[in-house]
Structure formats: C-alpha cells, structure tokens
Amino acid sequence: MFEVKMPRTSDDIEESLIVFWHVEEGDDVEEGDVLVEVQTEKAVFEIEAETEGTIREILVKRGESAKIGETIATISDDQDNESAEEENDQKHIEKKAETGAGSQSFVRVSPRLRKLARDAGVNLSEIRGSGKGGVITESDIRNAAEGQTNEETGSGNKMSGIRKVIASRMMASLHESAQLTLTSWVDVTGLSQKRKESASKVSWNTLICYATVQALELHPEMNAHIEGDQITTYDQVHLGMAVDTESGLYVPVLTGAHELTIEKMDEELKVLAKKVASGNLSGIPMKGSTFTVTNLGKFGIEFFTPIIHPPEVGILGVGTIETHLALENGKVIQRERIPLSLTFDHRAVDGAPAAKFLQSVAGQCQALMEEL
Incomplete structure (x- = not known):
C-alpha cells in the first residue's frame, strides 16, 4: 500500500487546497501520471504518482484542504486490493455499526465513512447514495449532516478549504x-x-x-x-x-x-x-x-x-x-x-x-x- 501525501511546496505554507482530482477510486495509474492539482494561496501544483497501481481511496476531496505530510490518497496493487476486500467483507459481516439514535439496518460503506457518519450523527440507512450503483459517498454523508444541522439550528455550514x-x-x-x-x-x-x-x-x-x-x-x-x-x-x-x-x-x-x-x-x-x-x-x-x-x-x-x-x-x-x-x-x-x-x-x-x-x-x- 502506497500513501500519497501532501507535499511541502513552500517553507511558509503548512496547508494546501485540493483543486482537482484527475483520477477516481478504482482507476489504474502508472508512475508519473498526474493524480491531483493542489493550491496554496500563492500557486497551483501537480502531484504525480510515484508508483503504479490502483487508486484505492481518496481521503481528501476536491475543495477540502490538507496539512503538509497528510495522506490524501492511497494506491494499492492487485494483492493489496484482494486482501483489503476480504478484510472489509469479514468486518461487515461480523459487526453492524450504529449511527445516529438507535440501531439501523446494515449499510455497506468503508470504515472511514462509517466513522464519519457516526461522528456526524447521520443514519446511513436513511441516505440515498449518489455514487455508482447507489453507493453512499462522503458528500452524501456531509450533505445529510449539513441538512440535519440546518434544520435543527439554522446554521452550521463548515468553511470550505479556500x-x-x-x-x-x-x-x-x-x-x-x-x-x-x-x-x-x-x-x-x-x-x-x-x-x-x-x-x-x-x-x-x-x-x-x-x-x-x-x-x-x-x-x-x-x-x-x-x-x-x-x-x-x-x-x-x-x-x-x-x-x-x-x-x-x-x-x-x-x-x-x-x-x-x-x-x-x-x-x-x-x-x-x-x-x-x-x-x-x-x-x-x-x-x-x-x-x-x-x-x-x-x-x-x-x-x-x-x-x-x-x-x-x-x-x-x-x-x-x-x-x-x-x-x-x-x-x-x-x-x-x-x-x-x-x-x-x-x-x-x-x-x-x-x-x-x-x-x-x-x-x-x-x-x-x-x-x-
């Protein structure tokens, strides 16, 4: 498993913004392929793949920011993908997570998204996924959380990266x-x-x-x-x-x-x-x-x-x-x-x-x- 980290582009910059991802999760990449464009308040830079493999997970989405050295994506080879899939399937079978109030029917999402939903107080079973095949995405969870916050308090929108x-x-x-x-x-x-x-x-x-x-x-x-x-x-x-x-x-x-x-x-x-x-x-x-x-x-x-x-x-x-x-x-x-x-x-x-x-x-x- 290879971690794509936010590089240091300047001595006085500690955080950069994701401007555009050139790849999606599941895409195959070669060494040297442009993965993402990142921006500081001074300039825009491209980050290239340092190894070949498959984009397993994009951790920082477009419009979000990340600190220098933070992992923004992971790249895995075929063996990594098979092992990860078996591991996740086993975890999903063994445990049904609870998010929001009370228990809910089991919804298959990655552990990271499940934690995000739990922290945001969002019930995954009530979300209609916008991803391919109805898969729940990070944006779906964040939108559900913001909608809930706005309904309850009339505010709560988080600042974008820029x-x-x-x-x-x-x-x-x-x-x-x-x-x-x-x-x-x-x-x-x-x-x-x-x-x-x-x-x-x-x-x-x-x-x-x-x-x-x-x-x-x-x-x-x-x-x-x-x-x-x-x-x-x-x-x-x-x-x-x-x-x-x-x-x-x-x-x-x-x-x-x-x-x-x-x-x-x-x-x-x-x-x-x-x-x-x-x-x-x-x-x-x-x-x-x-x-x-x-x-x-x-x-x-x-x-x-x-x-x-x-x-x-x-x-x-x-x-x-x-x-x-x-x-x-x-x-x-x-x-x-x-x-x-x-x-x-x-x-x-x-x-x-x-x-x-x-x-x-x-x-x-x-x-x-x-x-x-």
Missing part, C-alpha cells in the same frame, strides 16, 4: 499590521470624454491600474514589502489584482507592470481575470506582487476598506464611476468621478506620504488623456 485560507490570510493581515484607510474622489470627466472620442476599449479598471503603476514609480515607499522590522522597496512594479470567483478571492500577479503600455496592460489583465474566473490557475503567478488593486465598482460600491495583501504596505480600492452635478463659475455642470480607497500600513508609511500617493494616482488619471 475560504479557510482566505480567512486565515485576512486575519493575519489585520492582526500583524497597523492599517489605515484614506479616501478620495478622482475627477475623470475629461478622461471619460477622451475615451469616448477615441472609441477606446481599454477598461476603466485598466486605466486606474495604469495610473496606479505610474504613481508607484513616483512614490516607491508605497511599492514595498514589510516583514518584521524590515522594509524593502522595489523599483519594479508587480501588480496584484484581486479577482472574485465562485470559490473565493484570488490575487493573480501582473509581473513587470511598469514596462507595459496601456493596451498591453489591458490585454493581460483581461486574460488573467478570465483564467482565474474559470478556475484555470495553472501557470498564473500568485506571488511576488508589490502592490494590489481591488475593484468593487461593478457592484455599485463607492468607498470601502480593502485589507492589505501581506507583506505589501498598501492596497487601492476602486469604486463605481458616477456622474454628479458641480458648480463652476456660477453654472451647474455634469461631471464624472471615481471613488478611491487607499489602505496602507502605518508602520511603513505615514499619512502625508500616503495622501500624496493618492493625489498622484488622481494626477496620473488626468495625464492619461494624452495617451488615449
């Missing part, structure tokens, strides 16, 4: 830094008009990201990392872009953003967002960003308080563009503006430099009229 990673990351960010948020409106009336006149297809998100990159080059103190008492500033801008997906929040990285034209940045940001939204994380850099932008404009949000993506010292939140009436020279005119929310780590940057950076972002937005 949700746990996000929660841990955000709590660490808030506990280990001194975060403060500044807000400001940016007038984009002229930029909006120029965008329409030039029929530019560059998104507003890209325009703000491009202006942010230009401002970071003028204010390197914001393009930095802080770890312990060490502050490291960078000449190159590697821009993180928060992307919301059905499974949670991801931050892919646009490396070398300072070297890109507006059109090239727009193209690459759209490709990154599309890949991440579809769940295709292979080959996408998820670490090394020096500053992050998060955009909630499509949800109609104005100002908000984004949480820093450690070890960065700042993150810019972008709200929805809106029209408003302003008084100029005694006349009421219509203008357009975008709300920006800058959260920065006060350990590394003071309020005045952070405010100047936010002003620079606004100024770079105005300068973009010459580039469209």
Whole structure:
C-alpha cells in the first residue's frame, strides 16, 4: 500500500487546497501520471504518482484542504486490493455499526465513512447514495449532516478549504499590521470624454491600474514589502489584482507592470481575470506582487476598506464611476468621478506620504488623456 501525501511546496505554507482530482477510486495509474492539482494561496501544483497501481481511496476531496505530510490518497496493487476486500467483507459481516439514535439496518460503506457518519450523527440507512450503483459517498454523508444541522439550528455550514485560507490570510493581515484607510474622489470627466472620442476599449479598471503603476514609480515607499522590522522597496512594479470567483478571492500577479503600455496592460489583465474566473490557475503567478488593486465598482460600491495583501504596505480600492452635478463659475455642470480607497500600513508609511500617493494616482488619471 502506497500513501500519497501532501507535499511541502513552500517553507511558509503548512496547508494546501485540493483543486482537482484527475483520477477516481478504482482507476489504474502508472508512475508519473498526474493524480491531483493542489493550491496554496500563492500557486497551483501537480502531484504525480510515484508508483503504479490502483487508486484505492481518496481521503481528501476536491475543495477540502490538507496539512503538509497528510495522506490524501492511497494506491494499492492487485494483492493489496484482494486482501483489503476480504478484510472489509469479514468486518461487515461480523459487526453492524450504529449511527445516529438507535440501531439501523446494515449499510455497506468503508470504515472511514462509517466513522464519519457516526461522528456526524447521520443514519446511513436513511441516505440515498449518489455514487455508482447507489453507493453512499462522503458528500452524501456531509450533505445529510449539513441538512440535519440546518434544520435543527439554522446554521452550521463548515468553511470550505479556500475560504479557510482566505480567512486565515485576512486575519493575519489585520492582526500583524497597523492599517489605515484614506479616501478620495478622482475627477475623470475629461478622461471619460477622451475615451469616448477615441472609441477606446481599454477598461476603466485598466486605466486606474495604469495610473496606479505610474504613481508607484513616483512614490516607491508605497511599492514595498514589510516583514518584521524590515522594509524593502522595489523599483519594479508587480501588480496584484484581486479577482472574485465562485470559490473565493484570488490575487493573480501582473509581473513587470511598469514596462507595459496601456493596451498591453489591458490585454493581460483581461486574460488573467478570465483564467482565474474559470478556475484555470495553472501557470498564473500568485506571488511576488508589490502592490494590489481591488475593484468593487461593478457592484455599485463607492468607498470601502480593502485589507492589505501581506507583506505589501498598501492596497487601492476602486469604486463605481458616477456622474454628479458641480458648480463652476456660477453654472451647474455634469461631471464624472471615481471613488478611491487607499489602505496602507502605518508602520511603513505615514499619512502625508500616503495622501500624496493618492493625489498622484488622481494626477496620473488626468495625464492619461494624452495617451488615449
């Protein structure tokens, strides 16, 4: 029997998420076959079979997480399979487990699933299996347990693996830094008009990201990392872009953003967002960003308080563009503006430099009229 264990992919990562299993229980595999894709908050990795045999049991399902060194599956040869089957059959004949209240008719499941049902207080005889031939799966037991919990208490849903990673990351960010948020409106009336006149297809998100990159080059103190008492500033801008997906929040990285034209940045940001939204994380850099932008404009949000993506010292939140009436020279005119929310780590940057950076972002937005 060979145990497939969760490998260590980074010195600072102690837990990884199962993204996708390429095999199912009962599948035959050869040495070198890709078994599963696992994800940390930084990257996606493939785990290959180190031996040939048959997938006997998958212990950690898609969407669940496992600690480094934990067994996530087992591979057995034909002899192992025959011995295990005889052993399990004998155990099933000798003992009928009880789950939930009172006794129940015997249901054949693996010892692991029987224990899971017993711990969850689920009666196996009341579950209709969704597996091949009506076999009860782990998901069936968990769904039954959640349904029972919801009915009795109205809550009790367990965090998914990626949700746990996000929660841990955000709590660490808030506990280990001194975060403060500044807000400001940016007038984009002229930029909006120029965008329409030039029929530019560059998104507003890209325009703000491009202006942010230009401002970071003028204010390197914001393009930095802080770890312990060490502050490291960078000449190159590697821009993180928060992307919301059905499974949670991801931050892919646009490396070398300072070297890109507006059109090239727009193209690459759209490709990154599309890949991440579809769940295709292979080959996408998820670490090394020096500053992050998060955009909630499509949800109609104005100002908000984004949480820093450690070890960065700042993150810019972008709200929805809106029209408003302003008084100029005694006349009421219509203008357009975008709300920006800058959260920065006060350990590394003071309020005045952070405010100047936010002003620079606004100024770079105005300068973009010459580039469209």
